[in-house]
Amino acid sequence: MPELPEVEVLVRHLDPQLRGRRILGVEVGRPRVIRPHSPADLARSLVGRRIEQVRRRAKYLVFDLENSGETGPQFILGHLGMTGRMFLQSADEELPRHAAVWLTLDQGRWVFEDTRYFGRFHLDSSVLAELGPEPLAPDFTADRLAAGLERFTQPIKVKLLDQTLLAGVGNIYASEALFRAGISPKRAANRLTRPQVQRLWASIREVLQEAIQGGSTLPLDFAGAQPGLFYYGLQEGSGSSYEERLRVYDRLGKPCYHCQTPIRHLVQAARSTYFCPRCQLR
């Protein structure tokens, strides 16, 4: 599921269901995902506490806990890794095969399942310390993006994955933003022209915002199998292939939606990049 838009849509889905719920029990199917803490640590932090709200920071879900006037964290953080899902079910439903953590609530059960177990829970805020700005927040300006890029010779595609530059863009939306801005993924970060930075800034925000809207307008059932929910398929209500939500990612060899040139693929920092060699010349 997991880049900024997917986490945002999940948070909007979970928040109204979890707000005000009290945690009665904590179970851990894979201790790995709460490392370096133990299941007992997690239970100690959560049992008896009420969830105040669910919100998002970058790709992290923040579960704010009602102040119990005692010790214990103000919130816990969840990260979906590559394949994580979170959903609510009733207490008598069967747990999924790869249930990593589940919470018994005063009403129903909350489940974190993750086939690859790359997801994580954190009981403190240390992982947030190094994160860059939220791309959709007012303090993320084109000036700030320009300043963040100027020292670095890495390819711009690689730099967009750096969560200290801006927090929330992942491998798919990095390709999408560069395609939309008409910038080569190979361009050194510090060699972008000022107009390119401006276009990239706008493209990042558009791509993320549209993805959130696309997910928010779909009927969501996070417990069910909806493998293509975010990344593939057509925008609801659209009839034309031009409305595909992803315009370059995973389209190797297919015609560019702008110029019909076959989309190309390359590997940068061990991750796949997709781009149009004609629309993204420089």
Next chain:
DNA sequence: CACCATGTTCCTTG
């Protein structure tokens, strides 16, 4: 069997 996959962290090298 081989290779690929939405992410982060850690290690090595320069």
Next chain:
DNA sequence: CCAAGGAACATGGT
């Protein structure tokens, strides 16, 4: 100290 590249993590799909 920093930049850059690669492996590791673990499972499933093609």
